[in-house]
Amino acid sequence: xxxxxxxxxxxxxxxxxxxxxxxxxxxxxxxxxxxxxxxxxxxxxxxxxxxxxxxxxxxxxxxxxxxxxxxxxxxxxxxxxxxxxxxxxxxxxxxxxxxxxxxxxxxxxxxxxxxxxxxxxxxxxxxxxxxxxxxxxxxxxxxxxxxxxxxxxxxxxxxxxxxxxxxxxxxxxxxxxxxxxxxxxxxxxxxxxxxxxxxxxxxxxxxxxxxxxxxxxxxxxxxxxxxxxxxxxxxxxxxxxxxxxxxxxxxxxxxxxxxxxxxxxxxxxxxxxxxxxxxxxxxxxxxxxxxxxxxxxxxxx
Amino acid sequence: xxxxxxxxxxxxxxxxxxxxxxxxxxxxxxxxxxxxxxxxxxxxxxxxxxxxxxxxxxxxxxxxxxxxxxxxxxxxxxxxxxxxxxxxxxxxxxxxxxxxxxxxxxxxxxxxxxxxxxxxxxxxxxxxxxxxxxxxxxxxxxxxxxxxxxxxxxxxxxxxxxxxxxxxxxxxxxxxxxxxxxxxxxxxxxxxxxxxxxxxxxxxxxxxxxxxxxxxxxxxxxxxxxxxxxxxxxxxxxxxxxxxxxxxxxxxxxxxxxxxxxxxxxxxxxxxxxxxxxxxxxxxxxxxxxxxxxxxxxxxxxxxxxxxxxxxxxxxxxxxxxxxxxxxxxxxxxxxxxxxxxxxxxxxxxxxxxxxxxxxxxxxxxxxxxxxxxxxxxxxxxxxxxxxxxxxxxxxxxxxxxxxxxxxxxxxxxxxxxxxxxxx
Numbered sequence: 001x002x003x004x005x006x007x008x009x010x011x012x013x014x015x016x017x018x019x020x021x022x023x024x025x026x027x028x029x030x031x032x033x034x035x036x037x038x039x040x041x042x043x044x045x046x047x048x049x050x051x052x053x054x055x056x057x058x059x060x061x062x063x064x065x066x067x068x069x070x071x072x073x074x075x076x077x078x079x080x081x082x083x084x085x086x087x088x089x090x091x092x093x094x095x096x097x098x099x100x101x102x103x104x105x106x107x108x109x110x111x112x113x114x115x116x117x118x119x120x121x122x123x124x125x126x127x128x129x130x131x132x133x134x135x136x137x138x139x140x141x142x143x144x145x146x147x148x149x150x151x152x153x154x155x156x157x158x159x160x161x162x163x164x165x166x167x168x169x170x171x172x173x174x175x176x177x178x179x180x181x182x183x184x185x186x187x188x189x190x191x192x193x194x195x196x197x198x199x200x201x202x203x204x205x206x207x208x209x210x211x212x213x214x215x216x217x218x219x220x221x222x223x224x225x226x227x228x229x230x231x232x233x234x235x236x237x238x239x240x241x242x243x244x245x246x247x248x249x250x251x252x253x254x255x256x257x258x259x260x261x262x263x264x265x266x267x268x269x270x271x272x273x274x275x276x277x278x279x280x281x282x283x284x285x286x287x288x289x290x291x292x293x294x295x296x297x298x299x300x301x
Numbered sequence: 302x303x304x305x306x307x308x309x310x311x312x313x314x315x316x317x318x319x320x321x322x323x324x325x326x327x328x329x330x331x332x333x334x335x336x337x338x339x340x341x342x343x344x345x346x347x348x349x350x351x352x353x354x355x356x357x358x359x360x361x362x363x364x365x366x367x368x369x370x371x372x373x374x375x376x377x378x379x380x381x382x383x384x385x386x387x388x389x390x391x392x393x394x395x396x397x398x399x400x401x402x403x404x405x406x407x408x409x410x411x412x413x414x415x416x417x418x419x420x421x422x423x424x425x426x427x428x429x430x431x432x433x434x435x436x437x438x439x440x441x442x443x444x445x446x447x448x449x450x451x452x453x454x455x456x457x458x459x460x461x462x463x464x465x466x467x468x469x470x471x472x473x474x475x476x477x478x479x480x481x482x483x484x485x486x487x488x489x490x491x492x493x494x495x496x497x498x499x500x501x502x503x504x505x506x507x508x509x510x511x512x513x514x515x516x517x518x519x520x521x522x523x524x525x526x527x528x529x530x531x532x533x534x535x536x537x538x539x540x541x542x543x544x545x546x547x548x549x550x551x552x553x554x555x556x557x558x559x560x561x562x563x564x565x566x567x568x569x570x571x572x573x574x575x576x577x578x579x580x581x582x583x584x585x586x587x588x589x590x591x592x593x594x595x596x597x598x599x600x601x602x603x604x605x606x607x608x609x610x611x612x613x614x615x616x617x618x619x620x621x622x623x624x625x626x627x628x629x630x631x632x633x634x635x636x637x638x639x640x641x642x643x644x645x646x647x648x649x650x651x652x653x654x655x656x657x658x659x660x661x662x663x664x665x666x667x668x669x670x671x672x673x674x675x676x677x678x679x680x681x682x683x684x685x686x687x688x689x690x691x692x693x694x695x696x697x698x699x700x701x702x703x704x705x706x707x708x709x710x711x712x713x714x715x716x717x718x719x720x721x722x723x724x725x
Contacts, residue, residue, distance in 0.1 A: 044417070047418065049416055134558040248700040249505065251704075
C-alpha cells in the first residue's frame, strides 16, 4: 500500500507522455525500419493492392551502392565539415572576444545570437539571391558586391559548383548558428571560477598561458556539446537546402532531400531506408556522447 | 510480427489523425461529406491568381447546373501543387479521399490507378457525350487498358518559344521569321549571344526537362516521340543522341543562375529584354499580359522550331476517387467540368484552352485562339515535364539525370544511359 502511494502518482503522471513517446517516436521508428526492409516501392504496394515482400537489408545495400546516394552522402559530409568548423571557429572567437567584461557586451551578444531566431526558410530566400551564381555583367548578390569593391576574382558560382556547391549552402547555416555556439562557449568561459585564473596569475602565468592551460581545457565539455548539437543539426539539413536550391538539383542533393523525393514518387521503402540511415548516422554521433556524459555524472556523484 | 501489426495500426491512426486535421482546413471533412450530405469537396492546388479565378468561374457554373449540391473548396496552396499532392497522398493512404481531386491528366495518374484509388469514369464519358467532344488523340492518351480515369478541364501547350522582338531586331534577326528546325534556331541563338544578351533563358531542373521534351518532339517527330513512352522508340538510339546533343548545345546558351530560378523569373528575362528566347508552356502568356506586354510588338511566340504540327499537351483533370464520401456530388462536378459551359468559363479565366473542340474560339484571347487552332489540327503529344507522358517515379528519375547532366556531373553518353534506365 505504502509503495503504491510512493510510486503511484509519479508513474501516473509519466504514463501519458510515455505512451505518446512509445507510439509516436519509438513505435514509428520501428515501423520505419519495418518499411525499409520491404520492397514497398510503388503506390500499389503502399495501399496493399500489390503484396510486399521482406527483403532484409536489400534496400540499404542498393542505396549505398548507387552513385546518386553516394553523391548525397559525400555532399552531407562536406556540408557537415564546413558547417561544424565554421560555427565552432567563429563562435569560439566571438565568445573569446566577449569573454572579458566590456561595455555594450549585451548588444553584441544579441546581435550575434539574433540570426538564430530567423527560420532557415526565410533566410534561405534571401541567401538564394545573395548566392546567385551569375558572374560578369549579370552578376547579382555577393558576386556583384565583389565587383563593386574590386575583388572580381572572388566571384564564383557558389552553390552551383558541382563538387563544392554544398559548402556554399553551409554559409547561411554558419551565419545563423555561430551566435548560438558563441552563447555556449560564453557560458563555458563564465563557468570557470575566478579563483582559478587568479591562482594561475599568482603562479606567474602570462595572460595567454592562463587561457591556454587553465581556461581552454575546462571548455572541452562545452565544445563537445556544441559539436554534437551542430553536428546533428547538420545531418538533418533539409529546409535550408530546399529554400535555396530545389529538390531535384543534383549539386545540392543530401540524404534528407533524397528521402523527400523518394516519398513523393511513392517509393516508401527507399524513403524509409534513407531515413533509417540518417538515424543511424546521428546515433553513431550521439550515443557515445550520451554514454560519456552519463558516466561522468555517475562518477561525479 | 504481431507487434509490428500493432505498431502499424497505431501509425495508421496517427496518419488518420493528421489527415483529418488537414482535411479540416479545407472545410470538407469526412463528417460533413460522409453523412450523405450535399457537400462536394473539390481538392485542388488552385489557390491564387488566374487559377483561383478559373476555379471560381467553374464553381459558379456548377452552382447553376447542380443547385442541389454545395461546392466546398479544398484547395491547398504551396509549392506549385507539391503541398497539395503530399496531403492528398496522405489522405488517400488513410482512406479519407476528397470527393474529387485535381491531377495532371495522363500517365501521372498511373500510381493512383495501380493503387486502386480511382474509379473508371469511361461510362460518364458516354453519358455526358465527352467521347465526341474531346479529340480522339487526347482520348487515346487518357485511356489506360480500355478505361479512362479522369475528366480534363483545360489544356495547356508545352512546346512554345517566347521571344523578345526588340532584342532579336537589335541582333539583326527578323522576329517574324521562325527558324525551321533546331539547327537553324541554334544559328540564331549564336547571333544573339554575340550581342552580349542571354540568348535562351531557363530556370531550375523542371524547366530544363521541359526544354528537353520539346527538343525531343522537334527532332524525333510526333510518332517517334510518343514511341519514347510506349517502348517503341529506342532511348539508346542515334536519333535520341542527336536530340541530346542539341539539348546540350541549347543549354550552353542559357543563364548561369538557372538552378536558383523558377519559370516566372526566366520568362521575366524575356519580358525585360535581358534574354532573347524562353521555352515555356503557354501559361507564360499570362505573365506577358499581366504586365501589359502585347503580342506582336512586345513578344512573339511560335512552336519550338522543328515541332511545328505537334501540340505538346498537358491538362488538369478531375477524378472520382474510390470511397469518395459523396460520389453523386463528384459525378455532378465532373459533368460540369466536362460541359461546354464549364470549360469555356474556366478557361477564359485561367488562360488555357478547353479540352472540348466545340468551343467558339471567338470567346477567347488572340493567343488562345491560335492555340485552339493548333489543338484542333496538330498531332497531340504528351508532355514529359508535366506528368502527361510518364508516372512520377520516371519523371523524378529523368529530372535527376537531367540535373546531373546540366550541372556537369555526367557526360552525354552517361546521360543517355541514365535516361534509358529511368524510362525503361
